Amino acid sequence: MEQLKWFQKAVVYQIYPRSFKDSNNDGIGDLKGIISRLDYLKFLGVDVLWLSPVYASPNFDLGYDISDYRSINPEYGTMKEMEELISKAKKRGIRIVMDLVINHTSHEHEWFKQSMDRNSPYRDYYYWVEKSDLAKPDKVPNNWDSVFGGSVWEEHDGAYYLHLFSKQQPDLNFHNRKVIEEVKDIIEFWLKKGISGFRCDVINVISKESLENGKNKIALKGSEHYDTTEGCHRILKELRRDVLDKYDAFTIGEPMLANIETIKSLTDAKNHELDMAFSFEHLEVDNFLAKWFPIKFKPKKMMKVINRQQQEIEWNALCFENHDQPRIISRFGDPEKYYLESGKLFALLQLTLRGTPYIFQGQEIGMLNAPFNKISDFKDVELATLFQAAKKLHFSDKYILNALQKRGRENGRTPMQWTSEGGFSEREVEPWIMMNPNTEKINVENNLKDPDSIFSFYQKMIALRKNSPILLEGTFEPILVSKNVYAYKRVLDGKELVVILNISNQDTKVKLDRVGGKVLASTYNRLVYENGKNVLRPYEGLILENDF
Ligand code: GLC
Ligand code: CA
Numbered sequence: 229m230e231q232l233k234w235f236q237k238a239v240v241y242q243i244y245p246r247s248f249k250d251s252n253n254d255g256i257g258d259l260k261g262i263i264s265r266l267d268y269l270k271f272l273g274v275d276v277l278w279l280s281p282v283y284a285s286p287n288f289d290l291g292y293d294i295s296d297y298r299s300i301n302p303e304y305g306t307m308k309e310m311e312e313l314i315s316k317a318k319k320r321g322i323r324i325v326m327d328l329v330i331n332h333t334s335h336e337h338e339w340f341k342q343s344m345d346r347n348s349p350y351r352d353y354y355y356w357v358e359k360s361d362l363a364k365p366d367k368v369p370n371n372w373d374s375v376f377g378g379s380v381w382e383e384h385d386g387a388y389y390l391h392l393f394s395k396q397q398p399d400l401n402f403h404n405r406k407v408i409e410e411v412k413d414i415i416e417f418w419l420k421k422g423i424s425g426f427r428c429d430v431i432n433v434i435s436k437e438s439l440e441n442g443k444n445k446i447a448l449k450g451s452e453h454y455d456t457t458e459g460c461h462r463i464l465k466e467l468r469r470d471v472l473d474k475y476d477a478f479t480i481g482e483p484m485l486a487n488i489e490t491i492k493s494l495t496d497a498k499n500h501e502l503d504m505a506f507s508f509e510h511l512e513v514d515n516f517l518a519k520w521f522p523i524k525f526k527p528k529k530m531m532k533v534i535n536r537q538q539q540e541i542e543w544n545a546l547c548f549e550n551h552d553q554p555r556i557i558s559r560f561g562d563p564e565k566y567y568l569e570s571g572k573l574f575a576l577l578q579l580t581l582r583g584t585p586y587i588f589q590g591q592e593i594g595m596l597n598a599p600f601n602k603i604s605d606f607k608d609v610e611l612a613t614l615f616q617a618a619k620k621l622h623f624s625d626k627y628i629l630n631a632l633q634k635r636g637r638e639n640g641r642t643p644m645q646w647t648s649e650g651g652f653s654e655r656e657v658e659p660w661i662m663m664n665p666n667t668e669k670i671n672v673e674n675n676l677k678d679p680d681s682i683f684s685f686y687q688k689m690i691a692l693r694k695n696s697p698i699l700l701e702g703t704f705e706p707i708l709v710s711k712n713v714y715a716y717k718r719v720l721d722g723k724e725l726v727v728i729l730n731i732s733n734q735d736t737k738v739k740l741d742r743v744g745g746k747v748l749a750s751t752y753n754r755l756v757y758e759n760g761k762n763v764l765r766p767y768e769g770l771i772l773e774n775d776f
Contacts, residue, residue, distance in 0.1 A: 235425065235478040235503060236543060237700055238275040239579075239690050240325070240586045244551045245282050245304055246290060246660065247643045248589055250653040255660050257643070257652070259305035263313050268672070270320045272592055272683070273690035277317065278325040278427050278480075280551055282310065286336050288396035289609050290641075291327075292429065293334035297414045314422045323424035325480075330411050331430045332397040339410075340398050344384065352404050355390035355436070357381075371441045372450025375484070377612035380450065392433060392454075394609050402435045402463055415471045425478040428502065432483040432490060435459030446517065447485055456483065456490045464494070464501035473500075480545055480584075481505035488540050497542060504545045504584060509533045511553060514560070520614050522634045525560050527731035531714040534581070538704040538716075544583030548574055549591045554639040558597035561767065562733050567594065569767035571682040572751035573729055576769040579689040580718065580727045582704045587686065590644055593675045594682035597639040598664045603629055605662070608637050645671040685751070692749055692771075698725050707743070712736055713764070715743070717774065724774040728757075730764035738762050745775040 249261030259282065269277065281291035284299045291301065300310050314324050333340055342350035359365040368381035369388055381388040382395040390399045400407050415426065437457045442450030472479060481494055481502040491505045513529040514522060537544055548556045557563050561570025571594040578585050600606060603625065611632075618628050633639075643652035643659045645667035652659050664670075675683035693699045702718035702725070712732035718725045726743050730736045744759045750770040757772055764770075 232701055233478070233503075234476075235276070236584055237694070238323075238584060239273065239693070240276040240278055240584060241269060241272070241274040241592075242278045242280065242550055242586055242588045244280045244589060244641060246280075247641050247652075249644060249646070250657075250659070253653045253655045253657050254303075255653060255657045256303050258303065259300070259309040259313050263309070263316055266316055266320055266322065270322065272687055273694070274587065275321065276323045276325055276424065278586070279327065281327045281329055286334055286396070288334070288394055292329050293332070293336075293394070293397045294329055295334040295336040296338070298417055311421060318422065324422075325425045325427055325478075326418055326423050327429055328415070328426035328431075328479075329429040330400060330414075331434050332391065332393060332399045335396045335398055343389075346387075349406075353401055353407055354398050355401050355439070357388045357390075357439070359383075359386050359388070370439055370450060372453075373442075373448045375448065375613065376609050377614075377616040390436075390439075392430075394612075399436075400434070402459065408463060408466065412467060412471050415467065419471070419475045419477055424476065425480070425503075428479055428481045430484045431464070431481045431502070431505075432456040432460055432486065432494060435463060451485055455485055456493060461493070461499070461501060465499065468500050478503040488536060491537075491541055495542060504543050506545045506547050506586075507537050507541065508547070508553075510537065511548065511559075518617075519635045520617055520631045522631060527560075527712055527714065528709055530560070531709045531731075534714075535706045535709065535716070538582055539706070541583075544581065546578050546581050546583045546585040547588075548578055549588035549640060550586070551588070551640050552637045553588075554635060555595055555597050556591065557594055558639070559634075560731075563596050566733055566767045568680070568682060569751060569765075572685045573731065573767040573769045575682065575686050575689055576727070576749065576751055576771070577714075577729060579686075579693050580699060580725070580771060582702070582718065585693075588640065590640075592683050592686040593645065593672055594670055595642075595645060596664065596666060596670065597633065598642045598662055600633060600636065600638065600662070601629075603632065606632050606636050606638055607661075610637060647671050647673045680753075689749065696725070698723055708740060713738055715740060726772045726774045727769070728764065728772070729769040730767060733766045735763050735765055738764050742776040743772065743774060746773045747771070748773050 246257045248257040249265050250257050251260035282300055282304045283294045284296040284301050285291045285294050300307050317324055339350045339353045342348045343354050357369045368379050372380040374380045376394045380390050380392055391397050392399055433454045435457045436454040438453050444452055479502045483490055483505050491507045494502050495505050510530050510533040514525040516523045556574050557571050642661055642664050648668050650663045650667045675681040698718050698720040702720035705717050707715040715728045739760050747754055747757050748771040752768050
């Protein structure tokens with residue numbers, strides 16, 4: 229029998245600190261707010277908290293642009309409070325994982341400020357290209373596209389610097405040994421404080437192989453020169469060997485543009501790079517080409533991707549929501565007619581797959597997309613990308629608004645809904661981003677009171693998973709993918725659990741070979757399942773102890 233590591237048995241909860249809980253009534257979530265809710269998180273049953281960045285930052289990308297890796301953004305609190313969070317969490321058996329954003333810094337980071345001076349030793353921490361070294365000085369050094377729209381090059385004082393994201397996020401130059409050493413120091417600084425690992429932001433693009441023009445047309449132009457390069461593999465091995473391996477820590481990668489092959493190459497246990505990585509392919513099934521071209525969700529497409537992820541990737545990171553994604557019930561479920569049912573169905577799916585589940589704040593109480601209803605309600609830096617596509621392709625305002633409502637990252641960033649009045653701050657203050665008015669009904673307080681709530685279901689499923697060696701260690705075997713029905717089993721030592729899901733708003737008849745037995749969990753409180761005679765109700769899902 230394989231021996232699972234602690235982080236493979238864990239359930240992780242992602243906190244987006246700005247929107248979790250505000251303790252000092254300035255409308256911005258903070259560390260003290262998180263500390264005040266540790267008991268809630270313990271009650272839910274999660275073992276690890278991953279915090280989106282809490283480092284000093286001018287917030288052009290809300291913390292993903294770091295100006296000092298060793299200090300806490302004063303909006304969120306102090307280093308003392310961070311230490312308090314780590315130790316109070318530890319007392320409850322909860323570990324803390326931080327976000328490691330090393331592909332780029334903020335343009336306000338001291339290194340970047342120094343690097344603006346040609347003669348500074350920091351010049352080479354970034355990718356600077358002198359205009360005078362270019363055959364055509366008035367043209368940017370190459371044709372690469374930035375993720376957030378436009379060219380990756382920004383001009384400053386007779387030179388250009390490279391930024392894969394916004395111009396306030398200059399890319400670090402990992403060909404410079406000093407940069408790697410700096411990163412090691414930062415990692416060690418935080419591990420010594422007692423954190424248990426890192427979620428590594430866009431980690432597969434840190435090493436640029438060359439700065440030649442890009443040829444690809446569909447994905448980002450230029451990406452073939454930096455997507456999961458040999459250099460990246462080498463750096464990851466080095467970080468692991470020289471620093472991470474000395475601690476009881478783990479790393480989870482957030483690769484960009486990643487397909488299953490990339491994930492496999494980064495997480496293959498033999499290579500000693502990352503412990504696991506997010507694959508977002510199963511979420512991208514409602515896009516045509518890129519996320520700004522939303523199309524109708526077809527469950528079958530998603531099920532097929534999940535089957536591949538489960539069978540091909542050694543250890544999956546199971547994710548259905550995060551701070552870059554819309555809410556799952558709004559996206560793939562039925563928030564109007566089958567709100568509870570579809571919310572529970574996705575909980576059942578996520579918590580019965582093989583891998584480490586990542587629950588995003590608010591997912592456990594069934595939060596929905598926010599009712600932003602005009603283009604100016606959206607503020608995120610990534611809007612630039614959409615507007616650029618919009619200009620080229622002559623999208624109408626109506627199209628843009630619809631794409632934003634369906635795909636905007638701010639859908640996942642509205643404040644956590646604690647009470648019917650919101651309860652995000654202690655007093656009535658305007659939060660930094662709109663509180664979803666449906667907090668009147670959808671909130672923690674109501675969820676906790678109701679044994680049939682989405683929260684109660686997550687709690688039950690987390691406990692079930694923790695106590696089930698089959699769900700933790702068992703292999704995954706697909707059984708059925710049809711238009712709306714998904715069935716698979718988890719197998720360990722000859723024992724089987726079968727999961728059957730009806731991902732639709734229709735009653736659906738299910739007939740499976742060699743499946744039957746006791747109902748272990750159900751989104752409808754079903755007690756009996758008899759194969760061949762069963763009609764699964766809309767968004768019904770269940771787990772059977774197969775005794776066939
Ligand atoms: C990751 C983060 C996203 C951020 C980007 C740049 O994709 O999840 O929020 O904008 O990296 O750091
Ligand atoms: Ca605050």
